[in-house]
Amino acid sequence: MDGVQNKVSVATPRIEVCFSPVMYPAYHNPEAIVVVTDVLRASSAIVTALMNGALSIIPVETIQDAKEFKSKGYLVAAERDGIKLEFADLGNSPFNFTSEKISGKKIVYSTTNGTQAIHMAREAHQVIVGAFINLNATCNYLSQTGRDIIILCAGWKNRFSLEDTVHAGAIVERILQDKRYSTICDSALAALDLWQLAKPDVRGYLEKCAQRSRLRKNKLDDVIDYCFTPDLTEVIPVFKGGQLVDIQRKN
């Protein structure tokens, strides 16, 4: 850790938003905390799994990696394009991650967009996972660190995604209430404006987003209300030693 750089960062920390994993190299900052968001549904599912007592989640990028873990006896959650892969134990719906199924277990997890985003950001100071369901806890934690923040939207196959952006805007709004923070990042300003449009009726505003249509088409849209419900938990998944664990866990 460079103490001087850290000090500068604490004095005038910044918040930025990156709209796609493929843009991340243009935003990378080794001193920053990266918040990965993939609201529909990976980041909401990951927070839910830890909330319901999973020991940890091992995000893997490829289906092959997920299969190898499966053959070693791990519980595996894996989907592509929203659909559970045949060999997997669990899909991508937060409703899959019930205490009965996952309490005390390590879960290997591979998704279309979310897990790649986590790996993309691993050279940052810290990577955490954000969702509406842990919004308040995430913002309190970020603000308390006083560090630079990058919100990395998982998007959809490297494309921009409205629901992740609106969630990013909700974080930007909260963080900029902490007067130490500022932004000169056009995407943070755009996310904030879009969040302010969405805020009075988030569910209604996001009716138009592409992922809403994909989930509806595949009859996977039962999770929408849940994923847009703020502050169900204080759990914050943090990426540590290749696994996501609750940031409050002591070991």
Next chain:
Amino acid sequence: MDGVQNKVSVATPRIEVCFSPVMYPAYHNPEAIVVVTDVLRASSAIVTALMNGALSIIPVETIQDAKEFKSKGYLVAAERDGIKLEFADLGNSPFNFTSEKISGKKIVYSTTNGTQAIHMAREAHQVIVGAFINLNATCNYLSQTGRDIIILCAGWKNRFSLEDTVHAGAIVERILQDKRYSTICDSALAALDLWQLAKPDVRGYLEKCAQRSRLRKNKLDDVIDYCFTPDLTEVIPVFKGGQLVDIQRKN
């Protein structure tokens, strides 16, 4: 040209927005017309140059390429980070491209973001250059083709840029008034919403954008009002045989 695919495209054409050249592979569609926008200042400058009688503009990606053309006697416009490069004849300000300087000439042009975006899209059906100053002409042309449309924002070093996005939103608004067109593209929807926020006072809304600050810092912000003025010309630069020429030019 695949006649069948073309027919399908004409029946239900779509408009999409790509926020950064680095995201373009996720949006690429060989049947689409790509509109490259880099409002502050490259696309405004390119339109201005053709409006003021330049014969053509040869966009080159690297400084080395620009230098080689210069040594062959070409008139060269080249900048990086907004600043004219020493060896170049012209910088990036539309005000450089006066009739006296450029009428009847071929201009070699290399910029931080805009020329790369043009090259990135060259496998599309057609690449044109859009700006506020040719907004109406661009929209009329696009709508008349009935083709799929991708608006490619040049952005800033692969980052998202608010002024290009707002311009993209203005095109989306106009194109969706043509009831044949639709979109299921989250970034087109976001651009449209941001344009509708900006529309009552574009200049005021874009005061906050990062490029505004960069130009102010380098005392290059005298072009802002000009670049945000709609419909000064009917000129539409089209990329043909490695050069940008006015689409109405017959040879």
